[in-house]
Amino acid sequence: MEKSKPKTLPEIVARKEVARSRLIAVEQVDLKFSNGAERCFEKIKGSGQGAVMVIPMLDDNTLLLIREYCAGTHNYQLGFPKGLIDPGEAMQDAANRELQEEIGFAAKRWTHLHQVCMAPAFFNARMDIFVARDLYESKLQGDEPEPMEVVRWPINDYRSLLAQPDFTEARSIAALMLLRDFLEAPDDE
């Protein structure tokens, strides 16, 4: 078992775009590792703006979730409101905007819970997770094709939420479990 030590990043020998659609670009990267090994990887270029996820708490024991259509899996999935940060938009403003667009509430009290990424082997997709409390009704029009179903869930019944067949997104699961940990020992108050 090695001890942690500084790592030498592989050298990027060449990079080129190998596919592009309207929204997605794929880049091929030729790498030479510090031991001499050479590999060719593909990575998906994101918008670079990052994204936010919001855990809205209606009261001390009630979470709000949404059920929305997901094209990747072609089904409806239960999860927390989320979305991309607009260019120039502050992170927390993006979180409050998504909350109003997707769920019809704004929040007065915000806590930054954690930053996560997704599949760093081929993505560079950062997401900041916020807890939103002291909610009040406020609706903004988003670009959603249909109104989202809003679902209330008691936090103390989180195991039944984990058991829902449509609550499977790793970032929503991480958010739920980090929230539980935070509520046991909040570090900001």
Add this chain to the structure above:
Amino acid sequence: MEKSKPKTLPEIVARKEVARSRLIAVEQVDLKFSNGAERCFEKIKGSGQGAVMVIPMLDDNTLLLIREYCAGTHNYQLGFPKGLIDPGEAMQDAANRELQEEIGFAAKRWTHLHQVCMAPAFFNARMDIFVARDLYESKLQGDEPEPMEVVRWPINDYRSLLAQPDFTEARSIAALMLLRDFLEAPDDE
């Protein structure tokens, strides 16, 4: 707040491949929602085989993690061993193979912890998370460009793991927090 009700999936009006590289294909899907709204989405076609993640427990309080180069973020990331299931391979066999390739151990005792997905809005990427116990040394040669650094972490110090700047992958965080919950009240024993 609506009650949960059966959803009518949008109709897929048209679909076509709009980009393809050596490893990645992007499909455009034209959809008509049940309220008449029309949208065009892009989704990334995966291998369809699914993936596994393994939480190796060296003893009751020691996790094993790996630190490996990630091309998407161009840095080294700390996380649990994981990989794609080979065609025809059973899920748990894939988990035991990845464990041997990446960390040099096999396991006698396996528990299926949870199934997660990743960004279902544009991916169909399923990952099954296993807990591996009763480990014994066994090395298989994988396709890794360099040996992976293996890192031990005490479970009861999980908050310091969450605080590591290179432990940010949502699926590893979900796995860690689900493990804690499982160890508090294991449901298989």
